[in-house]
Amino acid sequence: MAIRTYTARELVVDARRVFAGGGLVVSDSGEVLEVLDSAGVVKRRAEGEVVDLGEGVLAPGWVNAHAHLELTGLEGSVPRGEDFSDWIKGLLGARAGQRDADFDAAVRAGAARLLRGGTTTVGDVDSTGAALRVLADHPLRAVVLREALDVGDAARRAEVMASLREPPAPGPSLSVGVSPHAGYTVSDALLAELSVTFGGSEQPLQIHWNETSEEAEWERGRPSSFDGLVMPNPARPTLERLDAAGLLRRPVSLVHANHPGEGDARLLRERGAVIVHCPGAHSWFQRPEFDVEGWWTEGVEVAIGTDSLAGNDALDMAHELALFRQAHPGASPERVFDMATRAGARALGLQGRVGELSVGAFADMALHHAQGAALEAITNGASQVSTLWVSGKELSLDPGCVQ
């Protein structure tokens, strides 16, 4: 690739910097070299070939902070059930019939769907190895969060730790992190081992936390439908267990977080944790309203994820943003855009590199076609993405090519 300058009707660098007629100089290695904040500056300072993208809005690609692409093949096949434990049992049953080739195909199909909606980075929880196999050589930038769970079984624990110590195959736009799945699947013994390996590491850590009131009751040692479901009750709240293991350190993200307890928000703010909210899954499970204002008031950042098609109807960040805005009409387009870009980058330990088009960031860009003010138009679900670039490399979004 050669140095290029891209310009469009609107350039969105981040939620606070939107420049009419602005431009970006992108290096031959696919990073942003310079931000040009007006058409006049583009004329004077453009370098290399100038690519005029016309009427479009050029913005950072979405950062989907939480997905399970290996479950894409289970779309529509797991019933919601009476309560969350029924859905978990249904999911385990549906997964049991899948083979490696099915999971690989699911990751490929899910990644293609994310790209078509303008996502350029995903944080993907991988329990089968499929995401590592497929995304190591795929245009979608990925942080593969290798799942670690033992449900209290020592043999499983040894196996999990051995696989986590194996270095993954490197990929041009792939990095790894770890996901202890949830408090109800991880014994104190496994947390102690994860603490030794990952407590001082900079790998991102992500965990599901208190998606339902039943889970919150269970971790507080009260009667719950989680009793007898997965493993013995450690009788200590998950955040306390994680913090004692030194695992509430940056970058760390907690997915769902629908039922925080007293003092939890303060602890998470102090530890620099990011909450990941999944509007589509939230709506699919008919959860009560998510208290985003509560987290913001406490100074905790909230990112957006799609979760999996086993509990959502779409794998499309624009759809997630539109749902979020319907549920939270008071949230400004700037704030919503920030959730789906910079907050996601923070959750995945990629701040400054993805989710913004500042100098030094990867040129991970999406060209949106939308009428009206840029951030309003690209967060309300009405815009179309025609072109994507990852590290400055243009991707075709033709369904026949993105597979």
Ligand SMILES: [Zn+2]
């Ligand atoms: Zn999830």
